[in-house]
Amino acid sequence: MAQTVNRATDLMSDNARRPKTNLQLPTSAKYFFTALVIGLLLLILAMGAKALRDAPPAAIQVSTQGLTAAQHQTLQQTMGQQPVSSFFTTNLQALRDIAMGLAWVDQVSVTRDWQQGIVITALPKQAVANFGTERLVDARGAVFVPVDSEELTRSQFATLQGEINQAPVIMQQMQQINDWYAPLDMRVEDIILTPRMTWLVRFDSGLRVIVDNENTAQKLLNLSQLLTNQLSTRREEMQSIDLRYKNGFTITWKVVEPKAEVSE
Structure with a gap:
Protein backbone atom coordinates (compact mmCIF):
# COMPACT_ATOMS: atom_id res chain seq x y z
CA MET A 1 0.00 0.00 0.00
CA ALA A 2 2.78 2.42 0.92
CA GLN A 3 4.55 1.62 -2.36
CA THR A 4 1.41 2.43 -4.36
CA VAL A 5 1.10 5.80 -2.66
CA ASN A 6 4.75 6.54 -3.27
CA ARG A 7 4.46 5.66 -6.94
CA ALA A 8 1.43 7.91 -7.30
CA THR A 9 3.32 10.70 -5.62
CA ASP A 10 6.27 10.18 -7.93
CA LEU A 11 4.00 10.29 -10.97
CA MET A 12 2.43 13.56 -9.82
CA SER A 13 5.88 14.98 -9.21
CA ASP A 14 6.97 13.95 -12.69
CA ASN A 15 3.91 15.57 -14.24
CA ALA A 16 4.54 18.75 -12.32
CA ARG A 17 8.13 18.83 -13.50
CA ARG A 18 7.23 18.28 -17.15
CA PRO A 19 7.30 21.54 -19.08
CA LYS A 20 3.93 22.66 -20.45
CA THR A 21 3.73 22.78 -24.19
CA ASN A 22 2.38 26.12 -25.58
CA LEU A 23 1.17 26.14 -29.17
CA GLN A 24 2.37 29.38 -30.67
CA LEU A 25 1.58 30.57 -34.16
CA PRO A 26 4.22 32.16 -36.27
CA THR A 27 4.17 35.93 -36.34
CA SER A 28 3.34 35.93 -40.04
CA ALA A 29 0.25 33.79 -39.38
CA LYS A 30 -0.91 36.22 -36.70
CA TYR A 31 -0.59 39.11 -39.13
CA PHE A 32 -2.43 37.13 -41.79
CA PHE A 33 -5.42 36.33 -39.59
CA THR A 34 -5.58 39.91 -38.29
CA ALA A 35 -5.57 41.28 -41.81
CA LEU A 36 -8.22 38.74 -42.82
CA VAL A 37 -10.56 39.83 -40.01
CA ILE A 38 -10.06 43.51 -40.78
CA GLY A 39 -10.65 42.86 -44.46
CA LEU A 40 -13.89 41.03 -43.75
CA LEU A 41 -15.11 43.87 -41.54
CA LEU A 42 -14.29 46.45 -44.19
CA LEU A 43 -16.06 44.35 -46.82
CA ILE A 44 -19.17 44.08 -44.65
CA LEU A 45 -19.16 47.83 -44.04
CA ALA A 46 -18.72 48.60 -47.71
CA MET A 47 -21.52 46.24 -48.70
CA GLY A 48 -23.79 47.76 -46.03
CA ALA A 49 -23.05 51.30 -47.19
CA LYS A 50 -23.74 50.30 -50.81
CA ALA A 51 -27.00 48.67 -49.80
CA LEU A 52 -28.08 51.87 -48.03
CA ARG A 53 -27.13 54.00 -51.04
CA ASP A 54 -28.94 51.75 -53.48
CA ALA A 55 -32.04 51.33 -51.30
CA PRO A 56 -35.22 52.86 -52.76
CA PRO A 57 -36.51 56.15 -51.29
CA ALA A 58 -38.63 55.74 -48.19
CA ALA A 59 -42.36 56.16 -48.51
CA ILE A 60 -43.84 59.12 -46.62
CA GLN A 61 -47.25 58.68 -45.06
CA VAL A 62 -49.18 61.52 -43.39
CA SER A 63 -51.54 60.38 -40.67
CA THR A 64 -55.13 61.59 -40.93
CA GLN A 65 -55.45 61.73 -37.15
CA GLY A 66 -56.52 65.18 -35.94
CA LEU A 67 -56.59 66.72 -39.44
CA THR A 68 -59.42 67.78 -41.70
CA ALA A 69 -59.49 66.44 -45.23
CA ALA A 70 -58.11 69.73 -46.58
CA GLN A 71 -55.33 69.86 -43.99
CA HIS A 72 -54.33 66.26 -44.66
CA GLN A 73 -54.23 66.82 -48.41
CA THR A 74 -52.15 69.98 -48.05
CA LEU A 75 -49.62 68.36 -45.71
CA GLN A 76 -49.40 65.18 -47.81
CA GLN A 77 -48.74 67.26 -50.94
CA THR A 78 -46.08 69.35 -49.19
CA MET A 79 -44.23 66.36 -47.75
CA GLY A 80 -44.56 64.39 -50.98
CA GLN A 81 -42.50 67.05 -52.75
CA GLN A 82 -39.55 66.64 -50.40
CA PRO A 83 -36.49 64.62 -51.51
CA VAL A 84 -35.97 61.63 -49.23
CA SER A 85 -33.38 58.88 -49.08
CA SER A 86 -33.78 55.35 -47.76
CA PHE A 87 -35.75 54.20 -44.75
CA PHE A 88 -32.71 54.34 -42.45
CA THR A 89 -30.91 57.40 -43.81
CA THR A 90 -33.80 59.84 -44.18
CA ASN A 91 -33.31 62.87 -41.93
CA LEU A 92 -36.42 62.88 -39.74
CA GLN A 93 -35.62 66.23 -38.13
CA ALA A 94 -35.43 67.90 -41.53
CA LEU A 95 -38.87 66.56 -42.44
CA ARG A 96 -40.25 67.76 -39.10
CA ASP A 97 -38.84 71.25 -39.69
CA ILE A 98 -40.52 71.39 -43.09
CA ALA A 99 -43.89 70.38 -41.65
CA MET A 100 -43.53 72.90 -38.81
CA GLY A 101 -42.86 75.54 -41.45
CA THR A 121 -48.39 62.93 -37.47
CA ALA A 122 -49.39 66.57 -37.16
CA LEU A 123 -51.78 68.60 -35.05
CA PRO A 124 -53.17 71.89 -36.38
CA LYS A 125 -53.38 75.15 -34.46
CA GLN A 126 -56.74 75.64 -32.75
CA ALA A 127 -58.14 79.06 -33.62
CA VAL A 128 -59.92 81.05 -30.92
CA ALA A 129 -60.40 84.35 -32.77
CA ASN A 130 -60.08 86.09 -36.11
CA PHE A 131 -57.08 88.29 -36.79
CA GLY A 132 -58.21 90.85 -39.31
CA THR A 133 -60.25 89.38 -42.15
CA GLU A 134 -57.82 86.87 -43.65
CA ARG A 135 -56.14 85.20 -40.68
CA LEU A 136 -56.89 83.34 -37.48
CA VAL A 137 -55.14 83.39 -34.12
CA ASP A 138 -54.78 80.71 -31.45
CA ALA A 139 -54.85 81.08 -27.66
CA ARG A 140 -51.11 81.82 -27.55
CA GLY A 141 -51.44 84.64 -30.05
CA ALA A 142 -49.96 82.76 -33.02
CA VAL A 143 -51.40 84.16 -36.26
CA PHE A 144 -51.90 81.86 -39.25
CA VAL A 145 -53.77 81.51 -42.52
CA PRO A 146 -56.13 78.52 -42.38
CA VAL A 147 -56.08 75.84 -45.05
CA ASP A 148 -59.83 76.15 -45.56
CA SER A 149 -61.03 79.72 -46.07
CA GLU A 150 -64.43 78.75 -44.66
CA GLU A 151 -62.83 78.82 -41.22
CA PRO A 168 -49.88 87.81 -28.34
CA VAL A 169 -50.32 91.13 -26.47
CA ILE A 170 -53.72 91.72 -28.06
CA MET A 171 -54.84 88.19 -27.28
CA GLN A 172 -53.76 88.49 -23.65
CA GLN A 173 -55.56 91.82 -23.32
CA MET A 174 -58.78 90.39 -24.74
CA GLN A 175 -58.68 87.42 -22.39
CA GLN A 176 -58.12 89.71 -19.40
CA ILE A 177 -60.99 92.02 -20.38
CA ASN A 178 -63.33 89.05 -20.84
CA ASP A 179 -62.48 87.86 -17.32
CA TRP A 180 -63.18 91.29 -15.79
CA TYR A 181 -66.46 91.85 -17.67
CA ALA A 182 -67.81 88.29 -17.47
CA PRO A 183 -69.96 89.14 -14.36
CA LEU A 184 -71.63 91.82 -16.51
CA ASP A 185 -72.38 89.23 -19.21
CA MET A 186 -70.20 91.21 -21.62
CA ARG A 187 -67.62 89.79 -24.00
CA VAL A 188 -65.21 91.43 -26.42
CA GLU A 189 -66.45 91.28 -29.99
CA ASP A 190 -63.72 93.43 -31.58
CA ILE A 191 -60.45 94.72 -30.18
CA ILE A 192 -57.96 96.93 -32.01
CA LEU A 193 -54.48 98.06 -31.01
CA THR A 194 -53.48 101.06 -33.12
CA PRO A 195 -49.89 101.96 -34.06
CA ARG A 196 -50.06 104.66 -31.37
CA MET A 197 -50.85 101.96 -28.79
CA THR A 198 -54.45 103.07 -28.31
CA TRP A 199 -56.98 100.33 -27.55
CA LEU A 200 -60.43 100.27 -29.16
CA VAL A 201 -62.77 97.69 -27.66
CA ARG A 202 -66.28 96.82 -28.77
CA PHE A 203 -68.37 94.50 -26.64
CA ASP A 204 -71.14 92.19 -27.81
CA SER A 205 -73.57 94.48 -25.95
CA GLY A 206 -72.71 97.26 -28.41
CA LEU A 207 -70.75 99.36 -25.91
CA ARG A 208 -67.48 100.78 -27.28
CA VAL A 209 -64.52 101.67 -25.06
CA ILE A 210 -61.39 103.57 -26.02
CA VAL A 211 -58.35 103.66 -23.74
CA ASP A 212 -54.72 104.75 -24.10
CA ASN A 213 -51.62 102.80 -23.16
CA GLU A 214 -51.15 104.52 -19.80
CA ASN A 215 -52.48 102.45 -16.89
CA THR A 216 -54.62 100.56 -19.39
CA ALA A 217 -55.35 97.57 -17.20
CA GLN A 218 -56.28 99.64 -14.15
CA LYS A 219 -58.63 101.88 -16.16
CA LEU A 220 -60.44 98.93 -17.70
CA LEU A 221 -60.72 97.18 -14.34
CA ASN A 222 -62.09 100.33 -12.68
CA LEU A 223 -64.66 100.72 -15.44
CA GLN A 239 -72.94 104.20 -26.56
CA SER A 240 -69.21 104.65 -25.88
CA ILE A 241 -66.80 105.46 -23.06
CA ASP A 242 -63.49 107.28 -23.45
CA ASN A 247 -58.54 111.65 -13.65
CA GLY A 248 -61.76 110.49 -15.25
CA PHE A 249 -63.59 109.53 -18.41
CA THR A 250 -66.34 110.69 -20.73
CA ILE A 251 -69.52 108.90 -21.73
CA THR A 252 -71.37 109.27 -25.00
CA TRP A 253 -75.02 108.48 -24.47
CA LYS A 254 -77.30 106.90 -26.99
CA VAL A 255 -79.61 109.26 -28.76
CA VAL A 256 -83.15 108.44 -27.83
CA GLU A 257 -85.54 109.17 -30.65
CA PRO A 258 -88.67 110.93 -29.44
CA LYS A 259 -91.79 108.89 -29.80
CA ALA A 260 -94.02 110.05 -32.58
CA GLU A 261 -97.47 111.14 -31.47
CA VAL A 262 -100.26 109.14 -32.95
CA SER A 263 -103.39 111.12 -33.68
CA GLU A 264 -106.68 109.40 -33.54
Missing part, protein backbone atom coordinates in the same frame (compact mmCIF):
# COMPACT_ATOMS: atom_id res chain seq x y z
CA LEU A 102 -46.54 75.46 -42.37
CA ALA A 103 -48.12 78.29 -40.37
CA TRP A 104 -51.26 76.34 -39.44
CA VAL A 105 -49.32 73.37 -38.00
CA ASP A 106 -48.91 73.35 -34.22
CA GLN A 107 -47.13 70.05 -33.43
CA VAL A 108 -45.39 67.39 -35.57
CA SER A 109 -44.09 63.90 -34.87
CA VAL A 110 -42.00 61.98 -37.45
CA THR A 111 -41.30 58.28 -36.91
CA ARG A 112 -40.09 55.22 -38.82
CA ASP A 113 -42.58 52.38 -39.28
CA TRP A 114 -41.56 49.08 -40.84
CA GLN A 115 -44.87 48.68 -42.65
CA GLN A 116 -45.78 52.25 -43.62
CA GLY A 117 -42.37 53.89 -44.00
CA ILE A 118 -41.83 57.42 -42.66
CA VAL A 119 -45.00 58.40 -40.77
CA ILE A 120 -45.80 62.06 -40.10
CA LEU A 152 -62.71 82.61 -41.52
CA THR A 153 -66.50 82.87 -41.41
CA ARG A 154 -67.04 81.69 -37.84
CA SER A 155 -69.37 84.29 -36.42
CA GLN A 156 -68.75 83.24 -32.81
CA PHE A 157 -65.14 84.42 -33.00
CA ALA A 158 -64.04 87.83 -31.81
CA THR A 159 -61.88 89.86 -34.20
CA LEU A 160 -58.41 91.12 -33.26
CA GLN A 161 -56.64 93.80 -35.26
CA GLY A 162 -53.17 95.29 -35.08
CA GLU A 163 -49.59 94.49 -36.01
CA ILE A 164 -48.96 90.74 -36.31
CA ASN A 165 -46.03 90.90 -33.88
CA GLN A 166 -48.41 92.41 -31.31
CA ALA A 167 -50.90 89.52 -31.62
CA SER A 224 -65.90 97.16 -14.96
CA GLN A 225 -66.43 97.91 -11.26
CA LEU A 226 -68.29 101.15 -12.01
CA LEU A 227 -70.56 99.40 -14.49
CA THR A 228 -71.26 96.75 -11.87
CA ASN A 229 -72.11 99.28 -9.14
CA GLN A 230 -72.66 103.03 -9.62
CA LEU A 231 -73.53 102.88 -13.35
CA SER A 232 -75.31 99.55 -13.37
CA THR A 233 -78.77 101.05 -14.05
CA ARG A 234 -77.61 103.10 -17.02
CA ARG A 235 -75.49 100.62 -18.93
CA GLU A 236 -78.07 100.21 -21.67
CA GLU A 237 -78.03 103.96 -22.33
CA MET A 238 -74.30 104.14 -23.03
CA LEU A 243 -60.92 106.41 -20.77
CA ARG A 244 -58.07 108.48 -22.19
CA TYR A 245 -58.06 110.85 -19.24
CA LYS A 246 -55.82 110.91 -16.21
Whole structure:
Protein backbone atom coordinates (compact mmCIF):
# COMPACT_ATOMS: atom_id res chain seq x y z
CA MET A 1 0.00 0.00 0.00
CA ALA A 2 2.78 2.42 0.92
CA GLN A 3 4.55 1.62 -2.36
CA THR A 4 1.41 2.43 -4.36
CA VAL A 5 1.10 5.80 -2.66
CA ASN A 6 4.75 6.54 -3.27
CA ARG A 7 4.46 5.66 -6.94
CA ALA A 8 1.43 7.91 -7.30
CA THR A 9 3.32 10.70 -5.62
CA ASP A 10 6.27 10.18 -7.93
CA LEU A 11 4.00 10.29 -10.97
CA MET A 12 2.43 13.56 -9.82
CA SER A 13 5.88 14.98 -9.21
CA ASP A 14 6.97 13.95 -12.69
CA ASN A 15 3.91 15.57 -14.24
CA ALA A 16 4.54 18.75 -12.32
CA ARG A 17 8.13 18.83 -13.50
CA ARG A 18 7.23 18.28 -17.15
CA PRO A 19 7.30 21.54 -19.08
CA LYS A 20 3.93 22.66 -20.45
CA THR A 21 3.73 22.78 -24.19
CA ASN A 22 2.38 26.12 -25.58
CA LEU A 23 1.17 26.14 -29.17
CA GLN A 24 2.37 29.38 -30.67
CA LEU A 25 1.58 30.57 -34.16
CA PRO A 26 4.22 32.16 -36.27
CA THR A 27 4.17 35.93 -36.34
CA SER A 28 3.34 35.93 -40.04
CA ALA A 29 0.25 33.79 -39.38
CA LYS A 30 -0.91 36.22 -36.70
CA TYR A 31 -0.59 39.11 -39.13
CA PHE A 32 -2.43 37.13 -41.79
CA PHE A 33 -5.42 36.33 -39.59
CA THR A 34 -5.58 39.91 -38.29
CA ALA A 35 -5.57 41.28 -41.81
CA LEU A 36 -8.22 38.74 -42.82
CA VAL A 37 -10.56 39.83 -40.01
CA ILE A 38 -10.06 43.51 -40.78
CA GLY A 39 -10.65 42.86 -44.46
CA LEU A 40 -13.89 41.03 -43.75
CA LEU A 41 -15.11 43.87 -41.54
CA LEU A 42 -14.29 46.45 -44.19
CA LEU A 43 -16.06 44.35 -46.82
CA ILE A 44 -19.17 44.08 -44.65
CA LEU A 45 -19.16 47.83 -44.04
CA ALA A 46 -18.72 48.60 -47.71
CA MET A 47 -21.52 46.24 -48.70
CA GLY A 48 -23.79 47.76 -46.03
CA ALA A 49 -23.05 51.30 -47.19
CA LYS A 50 -23.74 50.30 -50.81
CA ALA A 51 -27.00 48.67 -49.80
CA LEU A 52 -28.08 51.87 -48.03
CA ARG A 53 -27.13 54.00 -51.04
CA ASP A 54 -28.94 51.75 -53.48
CA ALA A 55 -32.04 51.33 -51.30
CA PRO A 56 -35.22 52.86 -52.76
CA PRO A 57 -36.51 56.15 -51.29
CA ALA A 58 -38.63 55.74 -48.19
CA ALA A 59 -42.36 56.16 -48.51
CA ILE A 60 -43.84 59.12 -46.62
CA GLN A 61 -47.25 58.68 -45.06
CA VAL A 62 -49.18 61.52 -43.39
CA SER A 63 -51.54 60.38 -40.67
CA THR A 64 -55.13 61.59 -40.93
CA GLN A 65 -55.45 61.73 -37.15
CA GLY A 66 -56.52 65.18 -35.94
CA LEU A 67 -56.59 66.72 -39.44
CA THR A 68 -59.42 67.78 -41.70
CA ALA A 69 -59.49 66.44 -45.23
CA ALA A 70 -58.11 69.73 -46.58
CA GLN A 71 -55.33 69.86 -43.99
CA HIS A 72 -54.33 66.26 -44.66
CA GLN A 73 -54.23 66.82 -48.41
CA THR A 74 -52.15 69.98 -48.05
CA LEU A 75 -49.62 68.36 -45.71
CA GLN A 76 -49.40 65.18 -47.81
CA GLN A 77 -48.74 67.26 -50.94
CA THR A 78 -46.08 69.35 -49.19
CA MET A 79 -44.23 66.36 -47.75
CA GLY A 80 -44.56 64.39 -50.98
CA GLN A 81 -42.50 67.05 -52.75
CA GLN A 82 -39.55 66.64 -50.40
CA PRO A 83 -36.49 64.62 -51.51
CA VAL A 84 -35.97 61.63 -49.23
CA SER A 85 -33.38 58.88 -49.08
CA SER A 86 -33.78 55.35 -47.76
CA PHE A 87 -35.75 54.20 -44.75
CA PHE A 88 -32.71 54.34 -42.45
CA THR A 89 -30.91 57.40 -43.81
CA THR A 90 -33.80 59.84 -44.18
CA ASN A 91 -33.31 62.87 -41.93
CA LEU A 92 -36.42 62.88 -39.74
CA GLN A 93 -35.62 66.23 -38.13
CA ALA A 94 -35.43 67.90 -41.53
CA LEU A 95 -38.87 66.56 -42.44
CA ARG A 96 -40.25 67.76 -39.10
CA ASP A 97 -38.84 71.25 -39.69
CA ILE A 98 -40.52 71.39 -43.09
CA ALA A 99 -43.89 70.38 -41.65
CA MET A 100 -43.53 72.90 -38.81
CA GLY A 101 -42.86 75.54 -41.45
CA LEU A 102 -46.54 75.46 -42.37
CA ALA A 103 -48.12 78.29 -40.37
CA TRP A 104 -51.26 76.34 -39.44
CA VAL A 105 -49.32 73.37 -38.00
CA ASP A 106 -48.91 73.35 -34.22
CA GLN A 107 -47.13 70.05 -33.43
CA VAL A 108 -45.39 67.39 -35.57
CA SER A 109 -44.09 63.90 -34.87
CA VAL A 110 -42.00 61.98 -37.45
CA THR A 111 -41.30 58.28 -36.91
CA ARG A 112 -40.09 55.22 -38.82
CA ASP A 113 -42.58 52.38 -39.28
CA TRP A 114 -41.56 49.08 -40.84
CA GLN A 115 -44.87 48.68 -42.65
CA GLN A 116 -45.78 52.25 -43.62
CA GLY A 117 -42.37 53.89 -44.00
CA ILE A 118 -41.83 57.42 -42.66
CA VAL A 119 -45.00 58.40 -40.77
CA ILE A 120 -45.80 62.06 -40.10
CA THR A 121 -48.39 62.93 -37.47
CA ALA A 122 -49.39 66.57 -37.16
CA LEU A 123 -51.78 68.60 -35.05
CA PRO A 124 -53.17 71.89 -36.38
CA LYS A 125 -53.38 75.15 -34.46
CA GLN A 126 -56.74 75.64 -32.75
CA ALA A 127 -58.14 79.06 -33.62
CA VAL A 128 -59.92 81.05 -30.92
CA ALA A 129 -60.40 84.35 -32.77
CA ASN A 130 -60.08 86.09 -36.11
CA PHE A 131 -57.08 88.29 -36.79
CA GLY A 132 -58.21 90.85 -39.31
CA THR A 133 -60.25 89.38 -42.15
CA GLU A 134 -57.82 86.87 -43.65
CA ARG A 135 -56.14 85.20 -40.68
CA LEU A 136 -56.89 83.34 -37.48
CA VAL A 137 -55.14 83.39 -34.12
CA ASP A 138 -54.78 80.71 -31.45
CA ALA A 139 -54.85 81.08 -27.66
CA ARG A 140 -51.11 81.82 -27.55
CA GLY A 141 -51.44 84.64 -30.05
CA ALA A 142 -49.96 82.76 -33.02
CA VAL A 143 -51.40 84.16 -36.26
CA PHE A 144 -51.90 81.86 -39.25
CA VAL A 145 -53.77 81.51 -42.52
CA PRO A 146 -56.13 78.52 -42.38
CA VAL A 147 -56.08 75.84 -45.05
CA ASP A 148 -59.83 76.15 -45.56
CA SER A 149 -61.03 79.72 -46.07
CA GLU A 150 -64.43 78.75 -44.66
CA GLU A 151 -62.83 78.82 -41.22
CA LEU A 152 -62.71 82.61 -41.52
CA THR A 153 -66.50 82.87 -41.41
CA ARG A 154 -67.04 81.69 -37.84
CA SER A 155 -69.37 84.29 -36.42
CA GLN A 156 -68.75 83.24 -32.81
CA PHE A 157 -65.14 84.42 -33.00
CA ALA A 158 -64.04 87.83 -31.81
CA THR A 159 -61.88 89.86 -34.20
CA LEU A 160 -58.41 91.12 -33.26
CA GLN A 161 -56.64 93.80 -35.26
CA GLY A 162 -53.17 95.29 -35.08
CA GLU A 163 -49.59 94.49 -36.01
CA ILE A 164 -48.96 90.74 -36.31
CA ASN A 165 -46.03 90.90 -33.88
CA GLN A 166 -48.41 92.41 -31.31
CA ALA A 167 -50.90 89.52 -31.62
CA PRO A 168 -49.88 87.81 -28.34
CA VAL A 169 -50.32 91.13 -26.47
CA ILE A 170 -53.72 91.72 -28.06
CA MET A 171 -54.84 88.19 -27.28
CA GLN A 172 -53.76 88.49 -23.65
CA GLN A 173 -55.56 91.82 -23.32
CA MET A 174 -58.78 90.39 -24.74
CA GLN A 175 -58.68 87.42 -22.39
CA GLN A 176 -58.12 89.71 -19.40
CA ILE A 177 -60.99 92.02 -20.38
CA ASN A 178 -63.33 89.05 -20.84
CA ASP A 179 -62.48 87.86 -17.32
CA TRP A 180 -63.18 91.29 -15.79
CA TYR A 181 -66.46 91.85 -17.67
CA ALA A 182 -67.81 88.29 -17.47
CA PRO A 183 -69.96 89.14 -14.36
CA LEU A 184 -71.63 91.82 -16.51
CA ASP A 185 -72.38 89.23 -19.21
CA MET A 186 -70.20 91.21 -21.62
CA ARG A 187 -67.62 89.79 -24.00
CA VAL A 188 -65.21 91.43 -26.42
CA GLU A 189 -66.45 91.28 -29.99
CA ASP A 190 -63.72 93.43 -31.58
CA ILE A 191 -60.45 94.72 -30.18
CA ILE A 192 -57.96 96.93 -32.01
CA LEU A 193 -54.48 98.06 -31.01
CA THR A 194 -53.48 101.06 -33.12
CA PRO A 195 -49.89 101.96 -34.06
CA ARG A 196 -50.06 104.66 -31.37
CA MET A 197 -50.85 101.96 -28.79
CA THR A 198 -54.45 103.07 -28.31
CA TRP A 199 -56.98 100.33 -27.55
CA LEU A 200 -60.43 100.27 -29.16
CA VAL A 201 -62.77 97.69 -27.66
CA ARG A 202 -66.28 96.82 -28.77
CA PHE A 203 -68.37 94.50 -26.64
CA ASP A 204 -71.14 92.19 -27.81
CA SER A 205 -73.57 94.48 -25.95
CA GLY A 206 -72.71 97.26 -28.41
CA LEU A 207 -70.75 99.36 -25.91
CA ARG A 208 -67.48 100.78 -27.28
CA VAL A 209 -64.52 101.67 -25.06
CA ILE A 210 -61.39 103.57 -26.02
CA VAL A 211 -58.35 103.66 -23.74
CA ASP A 212 -54.72 104.75 -24.10
CA ASN A 213 -51.62 102.80 -23.16
CA GLU A 214 -51.15 104.52 -19.80
CA ASN A 215 -52.48 102.45 -16.89
CA THR A 216 -54.62 100.56 -19.39
CA ALA A 217 -55.35 97.57 -17.20
CA GLN A 218 -56.28 99.64 -14.15
CA LYS A 219 -58.63 101.88 -16.16
CA LEU A 220 -60.44 98.93 -17.70
CA LEU A 221 -60.72 97.18 -14.34
CA ASN A 222 -62.09 100.33 -12.68
CA LEU A 223 -64.66 100.72 -15.44
CA SER A 224 -65.90 97.16 -14.96
CA GLN A 225 -66.43 97.91 -11.26
CA LEU A 226 -68.29 101.15 -12.01
CA LEU A 227 -70.56 99.40 -14.49
CA THR A 228 -71.26 96.75 -11.87
CA ASN A 229 -72.11 99.28 -9.14
CA GLN A 230 -72.66 103.03 -9.62
CA LEU A 231 -73.53 102.88 -13.35
CA SER A 232 -75.31 99.55 -13.37
CA THR A 233 -78.77 101.05 -14.05
CA ARG A 234 -77.61 103.10 -17.02
CA ARG A 235 -75.49 100.62 -18.93
CA GLU A 236 -78.07 100.21 -21.67
CA GLU A 237 -78.03 103.96 -22.33
CA MET A 238 -74.30 104.14 -23.03
CA GLN A 239 -72.94 104.20 -26.56
CA SER A 240 -69.21 104.65 -25.88
CA ILE A 241 -66.80 105.46 -23.06
CA ASP A 242 -63.49 107.28 -23.45
CA LEU A 243 -60.92 106.41 -20.77
CA ARG A 244 -58.07 108.48 -22.19
CA TYR A 245 -58.06 110.85 -19.24
CA LYS A 246 -55.82 110.91 -16.21
CA ASN A 247 -58.54 111.65 -13.65
CA GLY A 248 -61.76 110.49 -15.25
CA PHE A 249 -63.59 109.53 -18.41
CA THR A 250 -66.34 110.69 -20.73
CA ILE A 251 -69.52 108.90 -21.73
CA THR A 252 -71.37 109.27 -25.00
CA TRP A 253 -75.02 108.48 -24.47
CA LYS A 254 -77.30 106.90 -26.99
CA VAL A 255 -79.61 109.26 -28.76
CA VAL A 256 -83.15 108.44 -27.83
CA GLU A 257 -85.54 109.17 -30.65
CA PRO A 258 -88.67 110.93 -29.44
CA LYS A 259 -91.79 108.89 -29.80
CA ALA A 260 -94.02 110.05 -32.58
CA GLU A 261 -97.47 111.14 -31.47
CA VAL A 262 -100.26 109.14 -32.95
CA SER A 263 -103.39 111.12 -33.68
CA GLU A 264 -106.68 109.40 -33.54
